[in-house]
Amino acid sequence: MNPAGDACRSCGSRDVAVFLDLGKTPLSDRLVAPRDLEAPEPHFQLDVAFCASCSMVQVLEKIPQEVLFPSDYPYFSSFSGFVLEHSRRHVHGLVETRGLNESSLVVELASNDGYLLRNFVDLGIPVLGIDPTPRQCEAANEVGVRTLCRFFSDALAEELVADGLRADVIIANNVMAHIPDLNGFVSGMAKLLAPGGIITVENPYVRDLIDQTAFDTIYHEHIFYHSCTGVAGLMRRHGLHLNHVEHFPDLHGGTLRYHISHEPGTSPDLDAYLAEEISSGLSSAAYYEGFGRRVESIKADLLQLLGDLRAQGKTIAGYGAAAKGSTLLNYIGVGRDLVDYVVDRNVHKQGMLMPGTHQPILPTESLLVRQPDYVLLLAWNFKDEIMAQQAEYAAAGGRFIVPVPAPGIL
Ligand code: DWN
Numbered sequence: 001m002n003p004a005g006d007a008c009r010s011c012g013s014r015d016v017a018v019f020l021d022l023g024k025t026p027l028s029d030r031l032v033a034p035r036d037l038e039a040p041e042p043h044f045q046l047d048v049a050f051c052a053s054c055s056m057v058q059v060l061e062k063i064p065q066e067v068l069f070p071s072d073y074p075y076f077s078s079f080s081g082f083v084l085e086h087s088r089r090h091v092h093g094l095v096e097t098r099g100l101n102e103s104s105l106v107v108e109l110a111s112n113d114g115y116l117l118r119n120f121v122d123l124g125i126p127v128l129g130i131d132p133t134p135r136q137c138e139a140a141n142e143v144g145v146r147t148l149c150r151f152f153s154d155a156l157a158e159e160l161v162a163d164g165l166r167a168d169v170i171i172a173n174n175v176m177a178h179i180p181d182l183n184g185f186v187s188g189m190a191k192l193l194a195p196g197g198i199i200t201v202e203n204p205y206v207r208d209l210i211d212q213t214a215f216d217t218i219y220h221e222h223i224f225y226h227s228c229t230g231v232a233g234l235m236r237r238h239g240l241h242l243n244h245v246e247h248f249p250d251l252h253g254g255t256l257r258y259h260i261s262h263e264p265g266t267s268p269d270l271d272a273y274l275a276e277e278i279s280s281g282l283s284s285a286a287y288y289e290g291f292g293r294r295v296e297s298i299k300a301d302l303l304q305l306l307g308d309l310r311a312q313g314k315t316i317a318g319y320g321a322a323a324k325g326s327t328l329l330n331y332i333g334v335g336r337d338l339v340d341y342v343v344d345r346n347v348h349k350q351g352m353l354m355p356g357t358h359q360p361i362l363p364t365e366s367l368l369v370r371q372p373d374y375v376l377l378l379a380w381n382f383k384d385e386i387m388a389q390q391a392e393y394a395a396a397g398g399r400f401i402v403p404v405p406a407p408g409i410l
């Protein structure tokens with residue numbers, strides 16, 4: 001099904017079919033200020049499609065980058081200890097394996113608040129962060145991470161190369177899903193990368209998304225849902241080579257780190273992932289067919305669970321004003337009648353309202369003050385970190401609910 005005749009946003013083929021319709025939802029990171037409650041809130045169609053030609057899974061609605069990532073974009077990477085530790089290990093691994101020193105250059109695309117590059121700075125290794133969101137750039141510059149507040153593109157890469165810059169390492173974590181002009185982005189990376197250099201790219205793995213029915217990680221900001229097959233083909237089109245892959249099952253619901261360079265290479269792990277994607281059918285439309293039915297069943301089960309608890313007079317809060325939380329609340333239709341408020345550590349989100357469903361976002365300390373009977377883990381990807389941090393809430397009788405892969409009380 002592709003009634004509008006959309007072309008693949010990666011390879012241009014017309015062999016694109018929608019396999020999931022999440023309806024019209026607000027932008028997941030467009031939090032609402034209480035003073036704007038009466039203002040119209042834009043909603044956009046959220047259809048997910050599979051390209052049979054290049055295997056890329058993608059959202060079809062085209063929304064300008066400046067709308068998806070406005071100046072008040074609220075996501076700051078530094079609010080998870082798990083992410084910080086993962087990034088620290090990544091940096092130390094690169095320094096060791098690549099022999100980086102004070103004459104190297106590491107460039108991170110979508111460097112956010114400097115959560116990762118600051119580890120290189122601590123080791124005296126020169127860095128350049130590139131990120132389009134001003135508040136995050138300011139935070140990064142404040143901690144000593146030199147950051148350019150721009151969208152990365154082919155044109156920006158040419159400017160940097162003209163200024164004499166070439167990167168020994170390019171890191172692009174959780175950004176290759178977000179780029180409308182994916183080909184321009186990859187061609188820019190190819191230009192900016194020094195001969196013999198390496199690009200590491202991290203993105204949630206589409207296989208984990210489908211297998212765990214993590215439908216809530218789908219939103220307009222996430223245009224592309226990557227696999228080894230898709231990334232290998234994309235890189236080849238720009239003269240780059242995917243040479244190795246690592247899997248982090250506990251990061252953002254399952255993440256792949258791709259190792260890419262100008263020079264061809266391979267690894268047993270990459271071969272195994274590519275072979276498995278073929279044998280599991282991940283590169284065929286049939287793989288995605290039952291997904292919509294599983295999503296509908298999560299919707300029915302979660303509504304039933306929350307409705308039953310409310311009927312018993314229980315109070316329910318949400319944890320994590322995450323973008324995925326917005327998809328979940330809006331698609332399922334979880335309003336303030338079911339979940340009273342949402343807590344989040346991110347001070348830039350506190351005081352705002354969730355998109356569409358308008359639960360107020362409060363500091364996490366509110367859980368101990370209000371002691372709701374249940375907490376719906378909207379940021380279920382950080383379940384262990386959050387539950388450890390909320391031990392006192394749990395000790396006082398609080399219970400947690402996970403929404404995916406199947407709604408349940410822990
Ligand atoms: O790609 C993207 C990813 C990686 O992150 C984005 N486009 C946007 C964002 O998606 P998300 O908002 O769904 O991500 P998180 O990281 O799952 O969001 C978790 C939320 O929970 C954040 O607002 C921070 C918050 N949090 C918290 O309050 N206490 C997180 C942890 C770990 C905590 O202990």
